[in-house]
Amino acid sequence: MADEFRLVFPTINKEGRLPRQYTQEGQGAKKNISPPLEWYNVPEGTKTLALVVQDIDAPDPSGPIVPWTHWVVVNIPPTVKRLPEGFSGKEEEVDGEFGGIKEGVNDFKVPGWRGPKLPNHGHRFEFKLFALDEELNIGNKVTKDKLLEAIQGHVLGEAVLVAIF
Numbered sequence: 001m002a003d004e005f006r007l008v009f010p011t012i013n014k015e016g017r018l019p020r021q022y023t024q025e026g027q028g029a030k031k032n033i034s035p036p037l038e039w040y041n042v043p044e045g046t047k048t049l050a051l052v053v054q055d056i057d058a059p060d061p062s063g064p065i066v067p068w069t070h071w072v073v074v075n076i077p078p079t080v081k082r083l084p085e086g087f088s089g090k091e092e093e094v095d096g097e098f099g100g101i102k103e104g105v106n107d108f109k110v111p112g113w114r115g116p117k118l119p120n121h122g123h124r125f126e127f128k129l130f131a132l133d134e135e136l137n138i139g140n141k142v143t144k145d146k147l148l149e150a151i152q153g154h155v156l157g158e159a160v161l162v163a164i165f
Contacts, residue, residue: 003041004041005039005040005041005042005043005129005131005157005158005159006039006040006041006159007037007038007039007127007128007129007159007160007161008037008038008039008040008161009035009036009037009127009161009163010036010038011035011036011085012161012163015164016162016163016164017163017164017165018035018116018125018163018164018165019035021033022034022035022113022115023115023116023117023165024114024115024116024117025116025117032088032089032112032113032114032115033085033086033088033113033115034071034083034085034086034087034088034089034112034113035085035113036082036083036084036085036087037051037082037083037127037129038081038082039081039082039129039159040081042078042131042157043131043156043157044156045133045156046078046131046132046133046156046157047078047132047133047134047135048074048075048076048077048078048132048134048135048136049076049077049078049080049129049130049131049132050072050073050074050075050076050129050130050132050136050147050151051071051072051073051074051076051083051127051128051129051130052069052071052072052126052128052130052144052147052148053069053070053071053072053113053125053126053127053128054067054068054069054070054125054126054128054144055067055068055070055116055123055124055125055165056123056124056125056126056162057122057123057124058123067126068107069106069107069143069144070106070107070108070113070114070115070116070125071088071103071106071112071113071114072103072104072105072106072142072143072144072147073101073102073103073104074101074102074104074136074138074142074147075100075101075102075135075136076101077097077100077101078131079097080097080098080101083098088103088112088113089103089112089113102142103142104141104142104143104144104146104147105141105142105143106144107144116165121165122164122165123164123165124162124163124164125162125163125164125165126160126161126162127160127161127162127163128158128159128160129158129159129160130151130155130157130158131155131156131157131158131159132151132154132155132156133154133155133156134154136150136151138150
């Protein structure tokens with residue numbers, strides 16, 4: 001367990017609730033501040049990491065539950081161990097250890113993090129980090145669907161964290 005590939009949300013409370021500042025129902029409503037994330041024990045042989053955050057309880061107005069994507073991030077170097085609070089939307093300004101990281105388009109049809117604003121609470125938000133054995137080249141408009149297709153057969157490990165909002 002100690003060497004398990006883990007994803008950590010350092011500001012989450014002990015009940016596992018998504019802090020209000022990362023939603024559209026608080027401080028995040030004005031800024032869409034992305035949450036800080038950290039990870040540990042990246043699998044050996046990892047060439048790149050990719051992140052998908054989705055509301056896995058999102059209701060589809062026309063029928064069944066269909067996950068709603070809030071954030072897609074690709075080309076995270078395996079040497080990077082975190083995404084700091086407010087990372088999203090700064091892709092053009094970032095270099096150094098964060099250079100080359102790309103944010104994909106979410107289900108709001110915009111790149112980067114978009115915090116939730118829900119008609120009812122209690123939804124589960126799944127943060128899933130993939131460790132991959134090859135770098136991704138999936139074009140300029142990265143989406144969750146393109147990512148999931150591209151990583152088939154290349155996943156060395158998955159780290160999952162669920163927060164409630």
